[in-house]
Amino acid sequence: DVTYGWWAGNAFVTNRSGRFIASHAAHTGLISLAAGANTLFEFSRFDPSVPMGNQGLVSIPHLAAIGIGFDEAGVWTGAGVATIAIFHLIFSMVYGGGGLLHGVLFDEKVEDSEVLQAQKFKLEWNNPDNQTFILGHHLIFMGVACAWFVEWARIHGIYDPALGAVRQVNYNLDLSMIWQRQFDFITIDSLEDVMGGHAFLAFAEITGGAFHIIAGSTPWEDKRLGEWSKFKGAELLSAEAVLSWSLAGIG
Numbered sequence: 518d519v520t521y522g523w524w525a526g527n528a529f530v531t532n533r534s535g536r537f538i539a540s541h542a543a544h545t546g547l548i549s550l551a552a553g554a555n556t557l558f559e560f561s562r563f564d565p566s567v568p569m570g571n572q573g574l575v576s577i578p579h580l581a582a583i584g585i586g587f588d589e590a591g592v593w594t595g596a597g598v599a600t601i602a603i604f605h606l607i608f609s610m611v612y613g614g615g616g617l618l619h620g621v622l623f624d625e626k627v628e629d630s631e632v633l634q635a636q637k638f639k640l641e642w643n644n645p646d647n648q649t650f651i652l653g654h655h656l657i658f659m660g661v662a663c664a665w666f667v668e669w670a671r672i673h674g675i676y677d678p679a680l681g682a683v684r685q686v687n688y689n690l691d692l693s694m695i696w697q698r699q700f701d702f703i704t705i706d707s708l709e710d711v712m713g714g715h716a717f718l719a720f721a722e723i724t725g726g727a728f729h730i731i732a733g734s735t736p737w738e739d740k741r742l743g744e745w746s747k748f749k750g751a752e753l754l755s756a757e758a759v760l761s762w763s764l765a766g767i768g
Contacts, residue, residue, distance in 0.1 A: 534627040534640040539619035546612030552576060553605030556598065565593035576602075583666075584674045584683040591682045653729030660722030663715045670712050677708060688712035 530537040556576040569578050577598065580586050586598045624630045628639040641647040669675070670686040677684050689709040695717050698705055705711060 531642075533625050534638070535619050535623055535625050535630075537640060538627065538638075539616045542612050542616035542619060546609045546616060549605045549612055550609035553602045553609060556580070556602035556605065560595070560598050560602065563593075563595075582676050583669060584676055587676070587683060589674070589683045591676070649729040653726040656722045656726030656729065658726075660719045660724075660726060663719035663722065667712050667716045667719060670708070675708065679706075686712050688716045690716050692717070 530540060559572075559574050559577045562572075563574070563577055564572065569581070577586060580598060580601065585601065586593065586595055588594050588596075626639065628636050630636055638651060639647065640651075667688050671688065672685070674683045674685040676682070677686075686708045689707070690713045691710075694710060695714055698710060698714065702714075
């Protein structure tokens with residue numbers, strides 16, 4: 518019987534977990550659409566003779582940072598830029614279709630679904646085990662993304678601003694360095710150290726995610742979630758609204 522006022526973003530999905538998933542899919546589709554469309558827009562007007570900072574670019578500099586669109590010497594080729602943009606547009610339709618299915622066709626509440634695996638992702642705002650079960654899956658996906666980034670840098674290479682070229686970067690998994698760098702990360706000047714930090718994050722997030730899925734919440738989390746249970750749902754729902762307005766602002 519948890520309810521929230523109209524001011525809590527997306528409050529109408531408080532007790533409708535299926536619709537909550539639909540809103541997630543819709544937001545993901547918007548992000549993917551914006552990324553793909555903006556990349557194609559920038560690609561159509563990009564002038565390699567002018568510095569990126571003077572062209573008001575957003576997407577192409579991010580692709581350049583991971584070595585896409587430029588050769589190993591840092592010279593513009595444009596290779597792969599349009600392909601990645603089109604993939605984002607295709608996936609935006611997939612996400613949008615998923616959002617429509619969850620919003621129109623599928624069950625309003627995940628717990629009413631006939632799919633047993635889907636029932637596990639029902640939202641129980643005051644149940645720490647339920648919240649940490651969902652959190653665990655988020656952590657694993659973020660860990661896999663970190664691992665992908667580390668392997669991309671090692672195999673394909675990323676842009677090194679010190680050299681002005683794309684080079685392969687092997688991670689430096691020095692735990693003492695990683696511990697010390699957490700207090701002065703702004704001064705990091707080694708891509709090997711950056712990749713080492715991401716490799717450690719990948720391990721920590723995947724391990725922590727698996728732990729949360731298997732073991733549930735810890736006593737500390739039970740205590741904290743117990744104290745915040747009254748506001749937990751409102752915070753999550755409002756975060757969705759903030760994301761939507763942020764995307765609108767970026768657009």
